[in-house]
Amino acid sequence: MFSVKTLFLAAMATVAYAAPTCQPAFVPTLPKCGGARELPPPPPSLTLKKIAVGHGIQNYTCVDTSSSPKADGAVAILYDVTRFAPGTPKTGLAQALWDKIPSALLLKPLTLKKLAGTKYGADATKPFPKEEDLKLLGFPVAEFLGHHYFDSTSTPMFDLNRVGLKASVIKLDAVDAPANADKGPLKTGAVAWLQLGESGKGLSSGLTQVYRVVTAGGVGLKCDVAGAGVHSVPYTTFYWFF
Template sequence: MVSVKSLLLAAMATVAYTAPTCQPAFVPTLPKTGGPRELPPPPPSFTLKKIAVGHGIQNYTCIDASSSPKADGAVAILYDVTKFVPGTPKTGIPQALWDKIPSALLLKPLTLNKLAGSTYGAHATKPFPKEEALKLLGFPVAEFLGHHYFDINSTPMFDLSKVGLKASVTKLDGVDAPANADKGPLKTGAVAWLQLGESGKGLSTGLTQVYRVITAGGVGLKCNVAGAGVHSVPYTTFYWFF
């Protein structure tokens, strides 16, 4: 006959064997430039919602050949790379491969609808082509996530239409890109890394802050080269959404 004590010991052993091991959830950390000052991190209470790689153009206006280029908005397509962050269980890719994504994507022809007669400019009213996944040689396929653009009031917007998130933002902080950052096809330089916060215009949905990090290309041409008028410069970057 099996004793009550034996049954209790067997039950306790089974519970101990089958109890799941509690592992802390993997939380990616923002990259750093390695410069004298870094972008401030988001508050601990904020949750990382998505990470995207963006491919598009930065626009600039030159009044004349002797002026400095004035930033005049941007247009980009966003692709979801959240699950590929190095360290992510099962789907994370090597850090070296991850860091190369912006530079590799910058070599890919722009898929924006072109402005007639412009090398890089996008169509003024219909800049975005049909929604497609990003297929970059040597990298996992990244699904389409949304668009980045400036609205009629020149407010930066991020519309992550595939997941119902939207950010209307203003600049909170910025630091120079590392000296060794990819300067882009025009060799003008990489745009700054930015911390962007909610604009207060009531246009955001589910997002409070956006970071632009690991930039490649995007710095405007000197006006004595570009000439008077608007010119566009291709760029790529990672966007982190909180």
């Protein structure tokens, strides 16, 4: 026969076992560039959906050799690195290793379908190869997430087709990349960090804002070096999707 004391202790043990942990979900913090001004944070109402590392090209047009290169869109493959963000329980990378991802990826040959006669240019109609995960030496495998491109109206698009998210965006704000950012294989510099917002064209699905941060490479060649016409420059970056 159980005593009153035994029944009481058993009941207390059951209550203790059933108590919720109430630990808040971990949310990575958007990086800062360390300049005189930072990109504005996303509105508190938005939640982080994905973090991707993008690998692709920035395109530029030179009217002639005395002009300045005009940005002319971009094409990139996106890989899911959300679960590797520093601080993520069990799967998070050390901060120093995480910070190296864009520069390490920039050393990897582009997998975009190349435009004939160019070193970095991508095929204009079918630039993307078959969908494959990213295997980068010294880093865990990152799953394929989607593509970044500019549509027929020159609107930046992010199609995260692996998870059913899409963003049609316009530029809201920009800050220069840090002075010590990886300048890329052409040593031209790292493209600016951006805050991008919904374009209002009704093409987005599940996404409202996109941040381009921790950029490496991507700045256009001077036109007296590139010559008149279109040229492409490799770049990598983290994209944060809200």
